[in-house]
Amino acid sequence: MPGAGRARPRLIYKEALVHLLVQSIGFGVAAGAVLALGAVGFTLQFGISNVLNISYGSLMSVGAFLGLFMLGLGLNIWLVMVIGGLAVGACSVVLNRGLITPLVRKGMAPFGLVIVTVSAGIVLEYVIVAVAGPATQTYGNRSGATLNFLGWTLTTAQVVIFAITVVLMLGLHLLLTRTQLGRAMRATSANRTLARSCGIATSRISDIAWFMSGTFCGMAGIALAITIESFDFTLGSIFLIPMIAAAVLGGVGQPYGAMIGGMVVGIVSSVSSAYWDPAYQSVVAFGIIIVMLLVRPRGLFGSATATRKLLA
Amino acid sequence: MSSTPAGGPGSAPVAEALAGTSKSGAGDGPILRVASLSRQYGGVRAVDGVSFELLPGTITGIIGPNGAGKSTVLTVVSGFISPSAGTIEFLGRDVTRLPMHRRAQMGLVRTFQIARVFEGLTAIENLMVAVPQQRSLTPMGLLRGKRYWRSEEQEILERAWTLMNTFGMADKANEKAGRLSGGQRRAVEIMRALMMRPKLLLVDEPMAGLNPKLSRELEDVFLSLREQGLSILIIEHELDTVERICSEVLVMAWGKVIARGEMAELRTRKEVQDAYVVG
Amino acid sequence: MANLAYIVVIAAGAYTYGILTLGPDTGNGGFQQYVLGYRLPFFVAVIAAAVAGAVVGVLIGVTGLKRIRQDYQAMVMLVISIMAATVIGAAPSFLGGEPGLSLIPNPFANLSPATGDWAYVAMVAFACVVGYLVMRRFTSGPMGRALRAMRDDEHAAAAMGFSIVKMRLLTQAVGGAFGGVSGALLVAFIGGWSPGAWAYVETLALLTAVIVGGMGNDFGVSLGTFVIAVLLLQGVQFLPQIRSHTGLTEAIGWMTLGILTIAFLWLRPQGVFRERRPRYGQPAVGNAGGGEVAEGHG
Structure with missing residues (x-):
């Protein structure tokens, strides 16, 4: 709705515009939940293994298509989300063990690894095409009853996904701060060599990070497939841009940053698409990436460690 | 580096490789003047109000315990990072805001603490590339192509070979630099710096990792370069080396210059000994 | 470093050529919308495409000027390339939007189809030869040496007085001009261009060609491109069609491409043809005025 209300009486439309704002923030929060889920997985794995995994988007598509398959078997949608997540987590570990770790050991430069993950992502995408075909798919209408809350109109599915995200984020927070494993993960993320010399099995920590990342990825893929009407094999690679934006905004490698980044990107794109042409929604995400890159590459919440990691 | 006794016959080729280096870049004044230079990393002051001057044709050493800020001084002077405060004058001109490559073109050339060579190029190509304002570029x-730059290229090639021979690396000239040993890389890096006809050379621990024989030869190279009018600012841990080649020495600790003078005299000073013990 | 947004440069050339030769958008029944709409002669449009490619190349290059990890930069390039296609697709009145441009006139339209195709082949061959000769200016001799030095270690190159910004933008501009011309030649032949034609996966095809051929070897890259373009992307069409699976042959092509890239990076990162460096002999004794003499004194 470009230029809405410009030439019209302002007072009447002001109320409508405020309502639009409130409503779009609601949508933004719902979209942000999925984004945060995906972005946290992306950033967690990067923070710990120090490899940018571009095939993350394709893994997300794999999750969505696995979900489609399981729905066909008649499983409950939320059960599908859990199983699909764990399955993608397993794929992610295989990717790390079979491809990334051997190449890192061979001393491949980070740039080479990006090309490898891009290639792996394309292979995965076309495996989906070979198995399920290139056609557009849908989970059918899974949104459930409509709920009204704080002036927001949301579907049950959106609320459940939001709740799942909150629970997972809380769980991740407790894991990182309260357990021995979490401390080991944070240590590995801050300084891998030092962590190893302190007796932390960094390669196992890496595997765990890839598994968690893949699980988040798969769940986000299925959540995304639930909330949008239809999708095809490019689902994840398109969604990768706002996810990268969320991760970059919060500081790549910072799980808490990605949570907040996901929310911010979700709300900002939703609000902007309410007032501007929705086709340009991802332009906002793109703008965030470029501005952050040029102005503050370490992200809003990035530490000095993050800076050291990102500067050449 | 097997053939360069100081001031002996070996210095002639070095002189030739350096031909064009003027002894009096800025008259009789200092070639480099650094005034109250500071550099902060986060909240830490790595360099805190350092001032010094270098005269043409001198070798000045910087010593001090690890973390004293020696390398930071060198890096800031070279232009690789910018200072938080203070000024740097080179050849009488304020270069504080000048990017690294412009300072290099003026004759302010650095080497790196860990020798950095262009691994995909051969040793001699590493030298030949180090003439940034060549016509071919x-x-x-x-x-206009080859006709326009062939004679200059030939001259660059000859200078590169002269250095290669001087440093005793002729047999490695067409070897990829990535396959060279640590000492050979160091040699390539220093030759590469000399190809640029520097007026001031900044070297960061050039002797590290060299065997005693090689480092003595490198000392001789530095001394013969000084004879040609080149100034050198050198960071070095080995105090005997510093005593042999440096006319003046700055002692740094906690980001500050805590003492300066001749090495022999500095060894006896209490604050210098303290800095080393504490650091 | 390879530019992962290179396909955007090619697209820029293709669109530029399109809007400069299509004529006003009210023509052809006015079913498509786009800006400009001139009917310029072929060569003018190709030159404009080269300029457009160079400009876009430099603009993309600017984002790479920050001192940031290479993989991080690569990610940004990919994002740029996906975004450019999205934005163009979303703006129907600028460059035809998602459906793109079509009916771009063939420069040899007044020849018979068969003659026209051969004329096109001849023109592309001519462009390749010219391109190869121009490229040699940059990849051989002192310039190639300097560029390779910068590739190996930018900081050390800057410490030797090279302006990294200038050299990077120069390479982006030259690379961009090449991409622009290739885009223009491509649409002159296929006659249409839309965002679907330049998805980011197409960049992988270019990259595979370079990696397989050998990154530092001009001949290797040319051969790699030929092999990838002819054997893989076109060759899969000759596989027996499996009717029940639409898109399967295309999928096989892309999967092979991805696997080939990974396999080469893993097993033979230098490519089929490795980078060769020139050997330099010693100048004759006496000529250098001391090279040999110094050795004698040692």
């Missing part, structure tokens, strides 16, 4: 050179 200008738009004119690209347009």
Whole structure:
């Protein structure tokens, strides 16, 4: 709705515009939940293994298509989300063990690894095409009853996904701060060599990070497939841009940053698409990436460690 | 580096390789003047109000315990990072805001603490590339092709070979630099710096990792370069080396210059000993 | 470093050529919308495409000027390339939006189809030869040496007085001009261009060609491109069609491409043809005025 209300009486439309704002923030929060889920997985794995995994988007598509398959078997949608997540987590570990770790050991430069993950992502995408075909798919209408809350109109599915995200984020927070494993993960993320010399099995920590990342990825893929009407094999690679934006905004490698980044990107794109042409929604995400890159590459919440990691 | 006794016959080729280096870049004044230079990393002051001057044709050493800020001084002077405060004058001109490559073109050339060579190029190509304002790299050179730059290229090649022979590396000239040993890389890096006809050379621990024989030869190279009018600012841990080649020494600790003078005299000073013990 | 947004440069050339030769958008029944709409002669449009490619190349290059990890930059390039296609697709009145441009006139339209195709082949061959000669200016001799030095270690190159910004933008501009011309030649032949034609996966095809051929070897890259373009992307069409699976042959092509890239990076990162460096002999004794003499004194 470009230029809405410009030439019209302002007072009447002001109320409508405020309502639009409130409503779009609601949508933004719902979209942000999925984004945060995906972005946290992306950033967690990067923070710990120090490899940018571009095939993350394709893994997300794999999750969505696995979900489609399981729905066909008649499983409950939320059960599908859990199983699909764990399955993608397993794929992610295989990717790390079979491809990334051997190449890192061979001393491949980070740039080479990006090309490898891009290639792996394309292979995965076309495996989906070979198995399920290139056609557009849908989970059918899974949104459930409509709920009204704080002036927001949301579907049950959106609320459940939001709740799942909150629970997972809380769980991740407790894991990182309260357990021995979490401390080991944070240590590995801050300084891998030092962590190893302190007796932390960094390669196992890496595997765990890839598994968690893949699980988040798969769940986000299925959540995304639930909330949008239809999708095809490019689902994840398109969604990768706002996810990268969320991760970059919060500081790549910072799980808490990605949570907040996901929310911010979700709300900002939703609000902007309410007032501007929705086709340009991802332009906002793109703008965030470029501005952050040029102005503050370490992200809003990035530490000095993050800076050291990102500067050449 | 097997053939360069100081001031002996070996210095002639070095002189030739350096031909064009003027002894009096800025008259009789200092070649480099650094005034109240500071550099902060986060909240830490790595360099805190350092001032010094270098005269043409001198070798000045910087010593001090680890973390004293020696390398930071060198890095800031070279232009690789910018200072938080203070000024740097080179050849009488304020270069504080000048990017690294412009300072290098003026004759302020650095080497790196860990020798950095262009691994995909051969040793001699590493030298030949180190003439940034060659005609072949200008738009004119690209347009008109070989005829325009052939004679200059030939001259660059000859200078590179002269250095290669001086440093005893002739047999490695066409070897990829990535396959060279640590000492050979160091040699390539220093030759590469000399190809640029520097007026001031900044070297960061050039002797590290060299065997005693090689480092003595490198000392001789530095001394013969000084004879040609080149100034050198050197960071070095080995105090005997410093005593042999440096006319003046700055002692740094906690980001500050805590003492300066001749090495022999500095060894006896209490604050210098304290800095080393504490650091 | 390879530019992962290179396909955007090619697209820029293709669109530029399109809007400069299509004529006003009210023509052809006015079913498509786009800006400009001139009917310029072929060569003018190709030159404009080269300029457009160079400009876009430099603009993309600017984002790479920050001192940031290479993989991080690569990610940004990919994002740029996906975004450019999205934005163009979303703006129907600028460059035809998602459906793109079509009915771009063939420069040899007044020849018979068969003659026209051969004329096109001849023109592309001519462009390749010219391109190869121009490229040699940059990849051989002192310029190639300097560029390779910068590739190996930018900081050390800057410490030797090279302006990294200038050299990077120069390479982006030259690379961009090449991409622009290739885009223009491509649409002159296929006659249409839309965002679907330049998805980011197409960049992988270019990259595979370079990696397989050998990154530092001009001949290797040319051969790699030929092999990838002819054997893989076109060759899969000759596989027996499996009717029940639409898109399967295309999928096989892309999967092979991805696997080939990974396999080469893993097993033979230098490519089929490795980078060769020139050997330099010693100048004759006496000529250098001391090279040999110094050795004698040692």
